[in-house]
Each structure stands twice: as structure tokens, then as C-alpha cells.
Amino acid sequence: MSPTETLxxxxxxxxxxxxxxxxxxxxxxxxxxxxxxIIVLGSFAALMLGxxxxxxxxxxxGLIVAVACAAxxxxxxxxxxxxxxxxxxxxxxxxxxxxxxxxxxxxxxxxDVYLDQDLLDRLFGLYDxxxxxxxxxxxxxxxxDGVSAQDAQALRNLFLQWLSGKEAGPSPLxxxxxxxxxxxxxxxxxxxxxxxxxxxxxxxxxxxFFFPYGLLLxxxxxxxxxxxxxxxxxxxxxxxxxxxxxxxxxxxSIFLYRNIQDVEDVQGLLDRLFDxxxxxxxxxxxxxxxxxxxxxxxxxxxxxxxxxxxEASRQATVPQxxxxxxxxxxxxxxxxxxxxxKPPAPALASPFxxxxxxxxxxxxxxxxxxxxxxxxxxxxxxxxxxxxxxDASLLGFAGFAGVGLGVVAVGVxxxxxxxxxxxxxxxxxxxxxxxxxxxIKFISSTVRRIPFAKAQDIEKRVSxxxxxAGLAGIALESGAKEMVREQxxxxxxxxxxxxxALLDGDAERLKLLFAQRMGISLAGIGDNPLSARLPLDxxxxxxxxAGWALWLAxxxxxxxxxxxxxxxxxxxxxxxxxIIASGATLAVKYWYEREYLKKYFYDSNDGVLVIRxxxxxxxxxxxxxxxxxxxxxxxxxxDLIFGLYDVYVSTATSRSILNAHLDGLDQxxxxxxxxLITGRIAALK
Amino acid sequence: xxxxxxxxxxxxxxxxxxxEPFVPHAAKANIAYSVVRNFxxxxxxFPLLVFLPLTLIAGAWYANEFVxxxxxxxxxxxxxxxxxxxxYNYTLIPYENVQDIHVTQLFTDQLLGMWTVIVFTATVGxxxxxIPFLSRESAESLKGALFARMKEARNVTD
Numbered sequence: 001m002s003p004t005e006t007l008x009x010x011x012x013x014x015x016x017x018x019x020x021x022x023x024x025x026x027x028x029x030x031x032x033x034x035x036x037x038i039i040v041l042g043s044f045a046a047l048m049l050g051x052x053x054x055x056x057x058x059x060x061x062g063l064i065v066a067v068a069c070a071a072x073x074x075x076x077x078x079x080x081x082x083x084x085x086x087x088x089x090x091x092x093x094x095x096x097x098x099x100x101x102x103x104x105x106x107x108x109x110x111x112d113v114y115l116d117q118d119l120l121d122r123l124f125g126l127y128d129x130x131x132x133x134x135x136x137x138x139x140x141x142x143x144x145d146g147v148s149a150q151d152a153q154a155l156r157n158l159f160l161q162w163l164s165g166k167e168a169g170p171s172p173l174x175x176x177x178x179x180x181x182x183x184x185x186x187x188x189x190x191x192x193x194x195x196x197x198x199x200x201x202x203x204x205x206x207x208x209f210f211f212p213y214g215l216l217l218x219x220x221x222x223x224x225x226x227x228x229x230x231x232x233x234x235x236x237x238x239x240x241x242x243x244x245x246x247x248x249x250x251x252x253s254i255f256l257y258r259n260i261q262d263v264e265d266v267q268g269l270l271d272r273l274f275d276x277x278x279x280x281x282x283x284x285x286x287x288x289x290x291x292x293x294x295x296x297x298x299x300x301x302x303x304x305x306x307x308x309x310x311e312a313s314r315q316a317t318v319p320q321x322x323x324x325x326x327x328x329x330x331x332x333x334x335x336x337x338x339x340x341x342k343p344p345a346p347a348l349a350s351p352f353x354x355x356x357x358x359x360x361x362x363x364x365x366x367x368x369x370x371x372x373x374x375x376x377x378x379x380x381x382x383x384x385x386x387x388x389x390x391d392a393s394l395l396g397f398a399g400f401a402g403v404g405l406g407v408v409a410v411g412v413x414x415x416x417x418x419x420x421x422x423x424x425x426x427x428x429x430x431x432x433x434x435x436x437x438x439x440i441k442f443i444s445s446t447v448r449r450i451p452f453a454k455a456q457d458i459e460k461r462v463s464x465x466x467x468x469a470g471l472a473g474i475a476l477e478s479g480a481k482e483m484v485r486e487q488x489x490x491x492x493x494x495x496x497x498x499x500x501a502l503l504d505g506d507a508e509r510l511k512l513l514f515a516q517r518m519g520i521s522l523a524g525i526g527d528n529p530l531s532a533r534l535p536l537d538x539x540x541x542x543x544x545x546a547g548w549a550l551w552l553a554x555x556x557x558x559x560x561x562x563x564x565x566x567x568x569x570x571x572x573x574x575x576x577x578x579i580i581a582s583g584a585t586l587a588v589k590y591w592y593e594r595e596y597l598k599k600y601f602y603d604s605n606d607g608v609l610v611i612r613x614x615x616x617x618x619x620x621x622x623x624x625x626x627x628x629x630x631x632x633x634x635x636x637x638x639d640l641i642f643g644l645y646d647v648y649v650s651t652a653t654s655r656s657i658l659n660a661h662l663d664g665l666d667q668x669x670x671x672x673x674x675x676l677i678t679g680r681i682a683a684l685k
Numbered sequence: 686x687x688x689x690x691x692x693x694x695x696x697x698x699x700x701x702x703x704x705e706p707f708v709p710h711a712a713k714a715n716i717a718y719s720v721v722r723n724f725x726x727x728x729x730x731f732p733l734l735v736f737l738p739l740t741l742i743a744g745a746w747y748a749n750e751f752v753x754x755x756x757x758x759x760x761x762x763x764x765x766x767x768x769x770x771x772x773y774n775y776t777l778i779p780y781e782n783v784q785d786i787h788v789t790q791l792f793t794d795q796l797l798g799m800w801t802v803i804v805f806t807a808t809v810g811x812x813x814x815x816i817p818f819l820s821r822e823s824a825e826s827l828k829g830a831l832f833a834r835m836k837e838a839r840n841v842t843d
Contacts, residue, residue, distance in 0.1 A: 089828075089829075089832040090785075090832075096790070098791075098792040098795065099789065099790050099791040099792050099794070099795060100788075100789065100790040100795070101787060101788075101789045101790075102787065102788040102789070103785055103786070103787045104785060104786045104787075104788075104828065104832070105785045106783075106785070106832075106835065109784045109785060133784045133785050133805075133807075134784050134807035135784045135785055135805040135806075135807065135813070137787070137805065137813075138784070138785050138805070141787065142785070284807055479807070479809075628779070628782075629778075629779075629782045629806040629807050629808045630776060630777065630778045630779070630782060630806050630808055631763075631776070631777040631778075632774060632775060632776040632777065633773075633774060633775040633776075634774045634775075635772055635773070635774070636772065637772065639772075640771070640772055650806070650808040650809070651808070651809075652807040652808065652809060653809060654809045656809075674775070674777060678762050678763050678777050678779065679762065681762070681763075681779045682761070682762035682763075682779065
């Protein structure tokens with residue numbers, strides 16, 4: 001074996017991949033529905049046109065042969081163009097016929113490794129190997145598709161060795177390494193009942209609504225569910241958490257310890273009845289949000305596995321010898337802090353009291369207030385319209401709507417108070433030495449542990465009602481991708497990264513505590529703020545108001561058109577009301593934007609950029625410079641007219657892209673701000 | 686129905702009660718022809734004739750201006766890209782934050798021998814900058830230079 005031999009030469013794609021892909025050409029575009037439609041509808045159309053079915057069958061056969069030949073030829077070219085190798089820069093995978101796509105993936109950016117088979121792969125004995133970085137596109141493109149079982153295993157072992165730094169580049173394959181097997185995490189036998197019951201219930205609901213006779217398939221569904229359940233396997237391996245799922249379409253995933261951003265323990269109502277837990281080990285990849293779950297664990301095994309994963313993740317985060325920690329979300333500086341500068345810190349269980357009831361009271365009052373404002377505005381508009389000659393019965397309708405609105409608002413406020421009462425008993429948090437743990441335990445339970453080393457930013461959030469209540473929330477975001485397909489899961493995971501309803505002073509203290517344990521300092525912030533040295537341009541309120549004016553112009557023009565058709569007095573009355581309302585709205589908007597400008601605050605020290613904004617309530621983000629992914633300067637059409645620029649910083653979290661920007665600088669200030677930020681990032685190297 | 690064929694609907698009144706309750710085939714053909722002609726002329730051909738050249742000219746102008754105004758350079762601390770024609774945006778990516786680098790060529794690029802380098806970061810929502818219209822050599826050279834800077838930044842691939 002030559003040392004210069006490429007990876008694809010050593011572990012080649014199988015030629016049967018060409019045939020498999022050719023068959024997939026006929027199946028994938030519409031499943032089996034597409035060919036069925038072509039055959040049935042085509043036959044029907046042929047009969048309508050007076051063409052015999054025999055002729056149509058010959059035509060169809062010819063068409064199928066032609067498409068198959070073309071597909072086979074295309075897949076042969078695709079196969080011939082496929083290339084992968086380990087280079088000094090990283091893993092290179094290149095493919096494509098009509099277009100070419102080559103990805104180069106450096107080893108320390110790889111987050112997860114996947115090995116899977118679809119049904120056709122199983123028939124042909126082929127395997128797909130995926131590597132994923134924190135970018136969504138990498139999961140799709142860093143993909144070696146169609147190797148034999150032996151080569152798939154060998155490639156995965158080689159990649160795991162390469163990722164662990166044991167091999168920096170191409171080298172002959174050795175014996176299977178330690179990462180090939182690991183300590184098994186037992187799956188609870190209670191899981192069998194839950195898995196089978198869930199499958200049966202899901203199928204029953206589906207078939208009852210859509211196809212009652214489908215219930216006859218229940219025995220098969222149970223068999224499939226059982227086989228799928230028995231195929232599950234979890235292991236703690238040397239490099240990461242190994243998860244195997246799927247009997248018919250198996251998938252093996254490895255989530256490297258060094259990239260695990262946080263660990264979550266979820267227990268639904270059914271899980272509680274059967275003493276089951278689901279662990280989620282989250283990395284920064286979108287794929288991990290979907291498949292990084294370990295369901296059907298007993299309480300004991302779940303706790304044991306969680307602690308082992310957290311410990312392995314913590315150890316993997318600490319840089320070994322001179323090799324820095326991974327740039328992808330794990331800062332070398334923060335990671336090294338526990339060993340170098342940070343003394344052991346005590347774990348603090350709920351160190352500050354949470355005022356859920358106080359928050360709910362103010363929120364409820366605000367909800368009722370909003371209903372009042374809407375009701376009064378609606379009544380005023382209706383009275384105006386009636387004065388201009390509309391039917392007086394409108395007043396009755398408006399009154400009825402107002403009462404309905406009030407009832408809904410009071411109902412929402414009462415639900416809010418009930419939620420607060422539940423939160424008082426369900427919510428708890430603990431600030432540990434190296435992680436914060438948030439627990440919400442009621443009917444279902446979720447326990448989330450976010451290591452400080454993985455936190456991307458600290459957010460202090462004051463809602464409108466909280467600003468009157470003197471409350472604030474503090475949130476840490478790890479950058480782990482959330483499973484947004486199920487809104488419920490997404491909302492839970494957002495809730496359990498936030499410590500809400502703190503008294504403002506306590507929120508400040510908790511922010512400082514988090515910063516201290518993250519290894520960053522907020523000292524000097526606000527002494528001579530950047531927002532005073534590089535202020536936002538005073539034209540910003542005008543620009544923002546002009547934007548609203550443009551949007552308001554469209555409905556106003558529509559109202560004017562209707563008014564011209566309806567005529568005096570009703571049409572013009574409505575138009576007058578619309579103009580007055582628009583003028584008032586713009587005046588309020590301008591005032592709001594001036595206040596917003598006055599309160600816009602940003603500053604930095606050597607390690608942190610802080611941005612705070614908001615008029616009623618506020619959002620403050622403290623972003624360590626080492627977590628900033630990129631800096632960009634942008635401007636829209638109105639910015640162009642007003643000569644303004646926006647400076648954005650982004651991290652691996654969704655909050656930063658929404659809130660971390662300096663919006664409305666002049667050109668010189670924008671350049672200075674961007675250079676200051678990049679300079680601070682560089683200084684931390 | 687020969688008259689109907691020649692004169693279209695005009696003779697329907699003369700035919701009185703014997704008139705067929707539908708328009709003759711030839712008239713249908715006329716209507717269909719008219720519809721197709723008008724459709725082709727007004728809906729497809731006219732916009733094509735007018736707007737396609739305009740679109741092509743505008744597209745060519747935009748692409749030309751885009752290339753003329755595109756700036757990218759490897760600064761000491763970050764990869765700098767300026768893109769845009771009327772509205773510019775500027776991106777500064779610290780080298781250690783580059784996640785993966787893609788060199789791509791779409792079908793149309795292949796015809797013209799052009800390549801695009803895409804540099805990805807971990808920014809949520811697919812943070813990436815694209816440097817289009819490069820030759821193969823330039824694309825590979827840019828990729829190599831970026832990796833060299835990444836190694837300097839954090840010694841990442843040793």
C-alpha cells in the first residue's frame with residue numbers, strides 16, 4: 001500500500017452503487033406514486049387518444065429503457081467523478097457531473113460522525129458515511145455514499161483516529177481502535193411497552209381517521225416497532241456517545257464528547273409512569289437536534305450516563321498538551337480556565353429567589369391594559385364612523401367585541417397566575433462550578449445542564465411588564481441546535497436555558513456570577529462606553545420612522561381609493577380617521593425611536609462586547625469576543641438614503657443574529673467599530 | 686353548415702331554429718387559434734421579446750458591476766469580503782472561525798470554466814460568504830491561502 005495512495009483508492013466506492021442510484025432514479029422523484037401515475041394515467045390518456053395499449057406499452061417500455069440508460073450513464077459519470085481523501089488541510093470530498101462541489105473539512109471542525117443505510121442500501125449492501133461540522137450544508141456534502149460494510153467501518157475508525165489527533169493525515173489503517181466498542185448504556189425493558197404502545201396508538205389514530213381497515217396491519221406494526229426497539233443500542237465510547245437506531249434503515253451516530261454543548265434529560269408523562277428518561281446530547285449540528293436522543297433509559301442509568309457524558313465532555317474540552325481546544329464553540333481560553341486560574345467554586349442551589357407570581361401579576365395587568373387600549377381605540381373608531389353616517393348598530397357590535405376582548409384578557413391573566421403557581425413548585429436551578437442546571441419538573445420534567453465553557457453569550461432580558469415589576473431574566477445559550485420541528489420541544493428548551501423573574505439587582509449579580517464562571521470579566525463596562533465614543537447617528541430615528549411611513553402609505557392609498565368610491569361622508573370619514581391614526585402612529589414611532597436611540601448602549605472591554613437596547617424593557621447581550629464567528633457591515637435602501645450602516649456580530653446562537661448589532665452608525669464609526677471588534681478577537685489568540 | 690364555416694357566428698341567426706346549439710368547429714378553431722396567438726403574442730412572446738433582452742442586459746450589467754466591485758482579501762486578522770452593486774455588505778471572518786470551505790461549479794459555471802469558493806462559519810442560519818467567478822487556479826489558491834491562515838491562527842490542522 002503506497003503512502004501516497006488516496007483514501008478512495010484504499011476504500012473505494014462499490015460499483016453496485018451505480019445500479020442502486022439508477023433504480024433510485026425511478027423511485028425517488030415521487031416514491032412509487034410517480035411510476036404508478038405514469039402507467040395508469042398514461043394508459044387512460046392513450047385510450048382517450050385512440051392509441052392501443054400495446055403501442056403505449058411499447059412506448060412506455062422504450063421510455064423506461066431510455067431513462068434507465070441515461071440514468072445509468074449519469075450515475076457512472078457521477079461514480080467516476082467521486083473523490084475523497086485526507087489532505088493536510090482536511091478531508092476533501094468532491095463530486096458532481098453537471099456541476100462540481102468540493103468540500104474541505106478541517107478535523108477540528110467536525111462535530112458528529114454518522115453511518116447509515118436506507119432500504120436500497122440494505123439490498124445492495126452499501127453504507128453511507130457522513131461527517132458534519134457546525135454548518136448545515138456540511139451534513140449534506142461531507143458524505144461518502146456507497147462503500148462496503150468493511151470499508152465503512154474502516155473509514156469511520158480512520159476518521160475517528162484522525163479527529164482525535166492521533167493521525168494528522170493519510171496513513172495505513174491499523175487494527176480496530178478502542179473507539180470501536182465502548183461501555184454499553186442499558187435500555188430499560190419498560191421501554192418495550194412504551195415503544196410498542198406508542199407505535200400502536202399512533203397507527204390506530206392514523207388509521208381510524210384515514211383508513212380503518214389499516215388496523216388489520218396492527219400485528220405487523222407491532223413487529224416492526226419491536227424490531228426497531230431491539231435494534232437500539234447506546235454506548236459510551238472513547239471518542240463520543242454512540243447511538244444506533246433502526247432495524248430496517250439502521251443509523252449509527254457518534255457525537256464527539258468535545259463537541260457536546262449541553263445535555264438535557266427529558267421525562268414525559270408516559271415516561272414518568274414507566275420510570276423512563278430521554279437523554280439528549282446536543283452538538284452544534286442540525287442533525288444532532290434530530291437524532292442525538294437516547295430514549296428508554298431508567299432513572300438510574302440516565303443519571304449515570306448523564307454524569308459520565310458531562311465528565312467526558314469536560315475532559316475533552318480541556319486542551320491536551322499544546323493542542324488547543326476546538327474552535328467550534330469551545331474556547332481554548334475558557335476551557336483552560338478550570339485548570340489554570342479558576343479555583344473550585346461551590347455549587348449554589350437557586351441562589352436568588354424567583355418572583356413568578358409578581359411577574360404574572362404585572363404581565364396580567366399589562367394584558368388587560370392592552371385589551372383596554374384596543375377596546376378604547378376600537379370604540380373611538382366606531383364612534384367616528386357612526387358620526388360620519390354609518391349605521392348606529394355598529395356601536396352595539398363594538399360593545400359586544402369589547403366585552404369579549406375583556407373576558408379573553410382576564411382569562412389570559414388568570415392562566416398566567418396559574419402558570420406562575422405551577423412554576424413556583426416546578427422550576428429550580430443550580431449554579432455549579434462549571435455548569436448551570438435548570439430543572440422544570442411538573443407533569444413532565446426536563447433537566448438541562450449547560451457547561452459554562454460552552455456558553456456563547458449571557459443575555460439579560462427585561463420584558464415590558466417586568467420593567468414595571470423590577471424583574472429580569474438571565475439566559476445562557478450554548479449554541480446547541482434545537483429540534484424546531486416540534487414547537488413544544490423548542491419552547492421547553494428555550495425555557496430551560498433561562499432563569500426568569502429575578503429581582504433586577506439579583507439578575508445583575510447572577511449575570512456577574514455567570515460571567516465569572518465562564519472566565520470572562522465585565523469590569524470597566526460602562527465607564528467610558530463605546531456608545532458615547534462611537535455614537536449612533538442622530539438620523540436613525542428619522543430613518544426608522546420613514547420606513548414605517550412607507551409601509552403605512554400602502555394601506556392609506558387603499559383607503560383613499562375606497563373612500564373615493566364610497567364618497568362623502570362615510571368614505572371620507574374613514575379616510576380622515578386613517579390619516580389621523582397614521583399621523584399619530586408616526587409621531588409615536590418617532591418619539592419611540594428617539595428614546596430607543598437615547599437608551600441604546602454598547603461597550604466593550606478586552607474580552608466582552610455588551611449591547612443593550614430597548615425602551616420599555618430591554619435586552620442586553622454580553623458576548624465574549626472569542627465566541628464571535630464573524631463581523632459584517634450591512635445597509636438597506638433606507639440606510640443608503642440616510643447614509644447609515646449597521647454592524648452585526650454573529651455567534652453560533654440564534655439570539656446574537658437578532659440582537660447583536662449596532663444599528664445606524666455613520667461610515668467612519670461603522671468601520672472603526674468593525675475593526676475594534678476584529679482587533680479584540682485577534683488579540684485573544 | 687358551410688355558411689357557418691365561412692361566416693362564423695353571423696349566420697347563426699339566419700339558421701333560425703335549426704341552428705346547432707354550439708359554435709361550429711371551424712369557429713372553435715378560430716377562437717382557439719386566436720387565443721393561442723394572443724397568448725403567445727401578448728403573454729409569452731411580447732414579454733419575452735421585450736423583457737428577455739432587458740433581463741439579459743440588466744443581468745449582464747449587474748454581473749459585470751458585481752465582479753468589478755467585488756473585493757476580497759486576506760487581512761492579517763480576518764478574511765475580508767465586500768459584495769454588492771448598489772448596496773454593499775462587508776464581511777469580516779476571523780480565520781479560526783472558518784468551519785469548512787467549499788469549491789463549487791454549477792452547470793453554467795462549467796460551461797464558462799468558472800468556480801465559486803464558499804467559506805462557512807458556524808453562524809446560525811448558514812453564515813457563509815461566496816466568492817464567485819474564479820478560475821480553477823484562483824479558487825484553489827484562495828482555498829489554500831485560507832487554510833494557511835487558519836493554521837497560523839490556531840494551528841488547527843496539525
